[in-house]
Amino acid sequence: MRTTIIVLEKDLRIAWRDKAGWLSSLIFSAILIFIYAFAFDLAGTNSEPLLPGILWTTFLFSGIITCNQSFQQESVTGTLDAMIASPISQTSIFFGKFFCNLISLSIIQFMIIVLGTIMFQVNLINIEVILAIFLGTIGFVSLVTLLSAFEYRERFRAVLLPVIELPLLIPLLLAGVQASSSALEISNTSSPWLIFLGIFSLWGFLGSILLFPLVNEK
Amino acid sequence: MNFIKITIFKLNYSVFLPLWNSRWIVLPVMTSIFIMAMIIGSVLAAPREVIEGDVQRLMYIHVPSAIISYFAFGITAVSSAIFLINGKMRWDAIARASAGVGVLLTIFVLSTGAIWGKPIWGIYWTWDARLTSTLVLLLIYCSYLLVRNLGNANDTKAARYASIVGLIGYLDIPLIHFSVDWWRTLHPQRIVFDIRPSLPTEMLIVLAIAFLAIFLLVLWLILLSATTEYLHQQIGKLSGDLEQMEN
Numbered sequence: 001m002r003t004t005i006i007v008l009e010k011d012l013r014i015a016w017r018d019k020a021g022w023l024s025s026l027i028f029s030a031i032l033i034f035i036y037a038f039a040f041d042l043a044g045t046n047s048e049p050l051l052p053g054i055l056w057t058t059f060l061f062s063g064i065i066t067c068n069q070s071f072q073q074e075s076v077t078g079t080l081d082a083m084i085a086s087p088i089s090q091t092s093i094f095f096g097k098f099f100c101n102l103i104s105l106s107i108i109q110f111m112i113i114v115l116g117t118i119m120f121q122v123n124l125i126n127i128e129v130i131l132a133i134f135l136g137t138i139g140f141v142s143l144v145t146l147l148s149a150f151e152y153r154e155r156f157r158a159v160l161l162p163v164i165e166l167p168l169l170i171p172l173l174l175a176g177v178q179a180s181s182s183a184l185e186i187s188n189t190s191s192p193w194l195i196f197l198g199i200f201s202l203w204g205f206l207g208s209i210l211l212f213p214l215v216n217e218k
Numbered sequence: 219m220n221f222i223k224i225t226i227f228k229l230n231y232s233v234f235l236p237l238w239n240s241r242w243i244v245l246p247v248m249t250s251i252f253i254m255a256m257i258i259g260s261v262l263a264a265p266r267e268v269i270e271g272d273v274q275r276l277m278y279i280h281v282p283s284a285i286i287s288y289f290a291f292g293i294t295a296v297s298s299a300i301f302l303i304n305g306k307m308r309w310d311a312i313a314r315a316s317a318g319v320g321v322l323l324t325i326f327v328l329s330t331g332a333i334w335g336k337p338i339w340g341i342y343w344t345w346d347a348r349l350t351s352t353l354v355l356l357l358i359y360c361s362y363l364l365v366r367n368l369g370n371a372n373d374t375k376a377a378r379y380a381s382i383v384g385l386i387g388y389l390d391i392p393l394i395h396f397s398v399d400w401w402r403t404l405h406p407q408r409i410v411f412d413i414r415p416s417l418p419t420e421m422l423i424v425l426a427i428a429f430l431a432i433f434l435l436v437l438w439l440i441l442l443s444a445t446t447e448y449l450h451q452q453i454g455k456l457s458g459d460l461e462q463m464e465n
Contacts (some may be wrong), residue, residue, distance in 0.1 A: 080353060150365075167357035168390050171390065196396065200393055
């Protein structure tokens with residue numbers, strides 16, 4: 001537990017110092033919302049049915065960018081190798097990274113929700129929507145943290161990680177969009193999407209904890 | 219493929235040894251016989267479907283290929299798990315080989331499905347549950363091959379990363395299936411594994427032959443590909459040793 005807090009503190013400090021990193025993720029999410037607004041002409045039409053999809057794809061893309069940064073810098077500077085070689089358990093490293101990514105992504109998601117509420121005149125600050133986002137984010141962050149730990153040469157990293165991550169995250173995207181649609185009363189779905197999100201997150205979380213120590217050998 | 223032989227010895231399954239030793243003769247011959255039987259059976263012996271017509275004959279390759287592709291990806295997942303546990307590259311060779319064969323089979327399934335779908339549904343592609351989950355599966359294992367191909371045959375890091383993708387991708391299948399199933403469905407309901415089969419007996423017999431033919435073909439291709447991969451690993455190891463000796 002103590003080592004997890006130490007790793008988390010270190011990661012949060014790195015994230016705070018590397019302002020360009022989290023600021024670019026934040027601005028990227030805002031730009032994505034604007035791009036969707038222009039592409040689907042959301043000002044002129046009834047935008048409500050499109051909102052859950054816009055919300056979740058923005059979470060996905062900005063989340064991948066945010067979480068992928070968590071190992072990138074350490075991989076370049078050699079800190080990751082030092083951490084792996086140290087007596088800290090790999091599970092502690094995972095938890096530290098997981099909570100750091102969860103905090104970063106939650107801040108971005110909060111900003112997206114506020115921005116969406118203002119721009120599309122739909123109240124997204126709804127307990128059911130927030131619960132769906134929270135559940136989905138746990139599964140998302142677990143899987144993306146696990147896969148971001150892969151050490152690739154810089155040239156491949158930017159393209160390859162989304163290529164690996166996005167197909168695995170399709171069930172999460174579907175469940176998130178459907179649960180949000182149902183919470184916003186856009187669609188009447190009888191399927192228990194919130195429970196599905198919970199199961200996906202539990203699966204992703206447990207799977208990532210088990211597999212993370214196998215990503216990098218001591 | 220000495221390692222499989224060793225494993226067989228260890229398990230004391232000596233009864234399989236003659237079969238294993240003659241695999242390069244038995245498998246191609248058996249596969250050819252069953253594929254010929256499948257072609258003849260599906261074109262000549264099986265009755266013409268009343269509603270769908272001749273295009274329905276695609277079922278004899280489409281359905282077995284779809285089911286056996288899951289078997290190939292299953293081998294990848296199991297071999298990946300074993301590789302992650304014991305770190306022996308031979309398991310990576312099997313995982314990589316079966317993923318390649320599985321991807322080929324899935325592309326074939328999606329193509330035959332599109333050809334079958336056009337006259338029946340009027341469209342080549344629809345976002346139906348089973349089609350979509352097969353497509354997602356294809357994407358996952360394409361990314362597996364992509365990750366694995368970043369390193370050479372002896373690259374343990376690339377093998378480890380690919381194994382994690384292969385394993386987690388397979389465990390994702392039930393979740394993909396349920397999510398896409400709830401999302402939408404149009405596909406005909408399963409008629410092969412129902413307790414009371416709705417297919418005529420002649421069709422079921424041809425389908426069983428097709429299952430066996432495609433299973434043997436896949437087994438042969440996986441063995442061939444795994445052997446090649448294993449030999450690549452051995453060559454890589456030998457050339458590494460030679461370089462060390464020269465230095």
